[in-house]
Amino acid sequence: MQSTPNYLWQMDDILGQGATASVYKARNKKSGGEVAVKVFNNVSYLRPYEVQMREFEMLRKLNHRNIVKLFAVEETGSSKQKVLIMEYCSSGSLLTVLEEPENAFGLSESEFLIVVQCVVAGMNHLRQYGVVHRDIKPGNIMRLIGEDGRSIYKLTDFGAARELEDDEKFISIYGTEEYLHPDMYERAVLRKPQQKVYGVTVDLWSIGVTFYHAACGSLPFIPYGGPRRNKETMHKITTEKPHRAIAGVQKREDGPIEWIYELPVTCRLSMGLRVQLESILPNILEADQEKCWGFEQFFAETNNVLQRMVIHVFSLPQASTHRIYVHTYNTENMNAECRRIFENKSSVLSILTCLKNTEGRITQLCSSVYGGSPEVGELQEQGECRRKLQSITNNLSSCSRASEKESILGLMHLEVTKFQDQLQADTSIQRMEHCLQKMQLIYKQFKKRRLQPRLVYNEEQIHKLDKINLGTWAKKVRSIFQDEVVQKYQESLAGHSNRMRLASDVQKHLILVSGYLGACVRDLGSYEESANCAVDRLAQKIQQMSLVPSTKSPPTSYLNQTQVDLALRMLQLRDQMKTVTCELEQNNSVIERLGVTSSPGV
Incomplete structure (x- = not known):
């Protein structure tokens, strides 16, 4: 059992674990309310002090429905380690949802739209404060159920986040390799020296991979043997991808890469929504940072989809439903x-x-x-x-x-x-x-x-x-x-x-x-x-x-x-x-x- 002045938790009640910290389910000592506590390990204290304090500062100034709330920063009684007391999301993460059997081929259309709406709203709040997340993935998108029974997704884990305006660059490496921008992947995973700098659009690449994963139930870029076992081919797929392609798969060892330009037929999304998504994904899954959309255009295009109303059409002879997305x-x-x-x-x-x-x-x-x-x-x-x-x-x-x-x-x-x-x-x-x-x-x-x-x-x-x-x-x-x-x-x-x-x-x-x-x-x-x-x-x-007057006629004429x-x-x-x-x-x-x-x- 571990505790701070106001909260306590058991070490086996773990919610998640990363390279620098672990997250546990804890309770308030007075009210019994459930919270999540993020406890940092020894590796985290090897980082520069300003990096250690960055997550505290980020969460203190962010306040949005689609971002996990920070309630307090406290210290453990024995080791005096700082812990973050955060909002507890009882339904796991987006990754947890995608691992459920019914979502093996992606989320249902209604749930996918909720994911898109929540991620776009949360990212919009980050950009208003000039924050780049740098580690967006399904595991860092938490889920809870609202009073109306609908899912609410929230961005979490701001350990890699930092302030960065649209025209600024950075050189440090953070993130999870399957969702990492190709330029960052080359340096962080393949360990190749390079002089490249990175901008805020690296988050857009991670969002694109996350959206594809949520829509199809699988990653978009899969070399033979898997991304973690065939890293060179993984980098080749992401860097050589044609502009309009949204996925690439290598089906046999040393075989050719099959480029995919449309969402697979197994995807559960309607054709009406697929068309909209297929016009967005190629422009954010763009390895060339200069060709990638900016956040302003990304927000405009995604909100354009989210603001449309759905007209349901049912074909009785084919026993199939169709959804048509139109503007009001x-x-x-x-x-x-x-x-x-x-x-x-x-x-x-x-x-x-x-x-x-x-x-x-x-x-x-x-x-x-x-x-x-x-x-x-x-x-x-x-x-x-x-x-x-x-x-x-x-x-x-x-x-x-x-x-x-x-x-x-x-x-x-x-x-x-x-x-x-x-x-x-x-x-x-x-x-x-x-x-x-x-x-x-x-x-x-x-x-x-x-x-x-x-x-x-x-x-x-x-x-x-x-x-x-x-x-x-x-x-x-x-x-x-x-x-x-x-x-x-x-x-x-x-x-x-x-x-x-x-x-x-x-x-x-x-x-x-x-x-x-x-x-x-x-x-x-x-x-x-x-x-x-x-x-x-x-x-x-x-x-x-x-x-x-007439000379021949009398005046009466x-x-x-x-x-x-x-x-x-x-x-x-x-x-x-x-x-x-x-x-x-x-x-x-x-x-x-x-x-x-x-x-x-x-």
């Missing part, structure tokens, strides 16, 4: 397109009302202009104008059908909302999980009984009952899946197909509306030009008759006041028509946008 602004674009349909519908109705009003004004103008006995040329222009007016009217009636789509869009929205409510109320998955948990408990009992040479009578009867119960729970899972899950999936698939067909119909109709409105604007412009010519000629005649008022009203109508045309031209952006909504992304 992608879904916002989809929502914006849907909202734009409603806005365009309102714009169509607004333009329709405007054109109908214009139609009445143009009809009144035409009647006023050609109410008398026009000349032959004016009769031709009148016929042309009326044909254009009829074309506008036809297009207006076509546009009016846009209002018929309002109810369709509204029903689609209500249907989606109803489906979401039904999905939230469904408990099929929870009931299946409950059945599976019961089956797992029975299976564990089977494994225990298998180790016994012989079962007594009572245990044998219980074993038979457990067999029956196992079959019952299995049938219940199958029943829930076949009778509820499959049926609901087929219903939702059919509903989705119907909604997509309706959406396609709305899009096609909006394209037609766009064409109708464009034709309205063109015809109205042409009609305006013809009407203007007729109004101008009539105005000239009125002006001549009102200003030049002068243009009377009614005719003057008619001419003024016609000119006023022409001006109003020009105003309406300008308004329509200003709505060209709306018309053009109607064409954009035909994209399949809506």
